[in-house]
Amino acid sequence: MATPHTPSPADPTGTASPEEARRFHLNEDWAATVVGLVLLGLVLTGVLGADVVP
Amino acid sequence: MSATTRPGTGPDRPGTPSDDRPDPTAPAATTDGTDRTADAEAADRPTPAAVVGGLVLVVALAALTRYLEQNVPVWTEGTPLGGVAKSVEFPVYAIALGLLGNAALLALNLRDRLAAAFRTELFIKTGVVLLGASVNLSLIVSAALPAIAQALLLITSVFLFTWWIGGRAGLDDKLRALLASAVSICGVSAAISAAGAVQAKREQLAYAASLVIVFALPSIFLLPWLAGLLDLSPAVTGAWIGGNIDTTAAVAAAGSIAGEDVLALATIVKSTQNALIGVVAIALTAYFAFKVERRPDAQAPGVGEIWRRFPKFVLGFLAASVIATVYLAQVGTDVGKPVIAVANDLRTLFFILAFVSIGLEFRAKALKDAGWRPVGVFAAATAFNLVAGLAFASVLFRGFELG
Numbered sequence: 170m171a172t173p174h175t176p177s178p179a180d181p182t183g184t185a186s187p188e189e190a191r192r193f194h195l196n197e198d199w200a201a202t203v204v205g206l207v208l209l210g211l212v213l214t215g216v217l218g219a220d221v222v223p
Numbered sequence: 224m225s226a227t228t229r230p231g232t233g234p235d236r237p238g239t240p241s242d243d244r245p246d247p248t249a250p251a252a253t254t255d256g257t258d259r260t261a262d263a264e265a266a267d268r269p270t271p272a273a274v275v276g277g278l279v280l281v282v283a284l285a286a287l288t289r290y291l292e293q294n295v296p297v298w299t300e301g302t303p304l305g306g307v308a309k310s311v312e313f314p315v316y317a318i319a320l321g322l323l324g325n326a327a328l329l330a331l332n333l334r335d336r337l338a339a340a341f342r343t344e345l346f347i348k349t350g351v352v353l354l355g356a357s358v359n360l361s362l363i364v365s366a367a368l369p370a371i372a373q374a375l376l377l378i379t380s381v382f383l384f385t386w387w388i389g390g391r392a393g394l395d396d397k398l399r400a401l402l403a404s405a406v407s408i409c410g411v412s413a414a415i416s417a418a419g420a421v422q423a424k425r426e427q428l429a430y431a432a433s434l435v436i437v438f439a440l441p442s443i444f445l446l447p448w449l450a451g452l453l454d455l456s457p458a459v460t461g462a463w464i465g466g467n468i469d470t471t472a473a474v475a476a477a478g479s480i481a482g483e484d485v486l487a488l489a490t491i492v493k494s495t496q497n498a499l500i501g502v503v504a505i506a507l508t509a510y511f512a513f514k515v516e517r518r519p520d521a522q523a524p525g526v527g528e529i530w531r532r533f534p535k536f537v538l539g540f541l542a543a544s545v546i547a548t549v550y551l552a553q554v555g556t557d558v559g560k561p562v563i564a565v566a567n568d569l570r571t572l573f574f575i576l577a578f579v580s581i582g583l584e585f586r587a588k589a590l591k592d593a594g595w596r597p598v599g600v601f602a603a604a605t606a607f608n609l610v611a612g613l614a615f616a617s618v619l620f621r622g623f624e625l626g
Contacts (some may be wrong), residue, residue, distance in 0.1 A: 196344050197342075197348065198348060198351075198534055198535040198536045199351055199535050200345060201344075201345055201348030201349040201536045201539065202348075202352055202535050202538060202539030203377055203539075204349050205349045205350075205351075205352025205353050205355075205539050205543065206352060206539055206542060206543060206546075207351060208349075209352075209543050209546065209547070212356075212562060212565045212566045212569065213546070213566075215562075217565060217569070218565060219564070219565050219568070222565055222568045222569055222572065223286075223290065223328075223572070
């Protein structure tokens, strides 16, 4: 059988263990939450306006 | 780049010994049975230049997506293609450009080197958090009950069906657990969570993740088309898309094609399913420890495990909805709506980055690598999920008002 090789966001090199991949996903969850809420805060406070977003 | 698998322990080999769990302290084994050195592992790690190069490519294709989305309808106006061009939504351009980029990178032998920048999950989760700003809290509250009911029914029925048919096909129990979790809950994230719970091998996780991505791509276009064909209401369409399509990114893509209301409900339903990962992971941990492997040192998993595995971006989605709902109530819709529209534009940007990444990381070869049995099991489970999801959504969201 051919060897699996699936670079993905969870496993860019296709060699991460399930535990490594799980930790990566949790970090990614928090990163997305923080980035998303910070961007929303910047929009609501007028720092990011319609002219800034392409 | 060498990948890791042990001879004779591929995912479609039934009866893999339960004591064949990878030792995290041991060097990984290669296909020829030799150990991979730390140097080899380090050589596999993406370089900063490769990550930057990959990101530049993703952003360039996203910019091209925006350009085409805005200009193709203008260029084709008055021609026979004008009607079609107007109805083509941005996910179509983004995924198509991603696939073209994928083919080009493959031809140039650059795809694996740049793959670390194709962060579909990060982009889509950030987009989903921003999407929360355009979803009124009252919609989340009113959809919560049917969404939870649908999630419980779908996860239970689809998981058990996949587990059963995987057993009939002779798949290893751990791969059955991974595939069943991926199809019934939320794709790659669920497969990762299940892999930790049942201590699956890394190649089993890679196969499951590949199958999820390969099957998600056609469903992005199939479900909105079928919903139109069946004349489903926006609420039922959203519940079906959110409950049926495995990955959050593909749900967002299909929802974006079907319409703004459909996208909102599909995201609520998908987020509800995502939130149940921890419960399923705990059940799997206990089942494998006590029933399948009967480990003498097995301990019952604690409730804290649910929080540990909870997808935190769902909290971000809820928080954004609360913040935007309060904001609109304070400043009024006339002042607030144009501001929320900016957040919506940002969300679209992150969605485009995610959809481009879907195309870039697509690997049809994964089907061949997986062998026919996991592919057949996954296809049967997906078909079952399609029918069961439609049935549950039609009953639970009949007459549901989206506005």
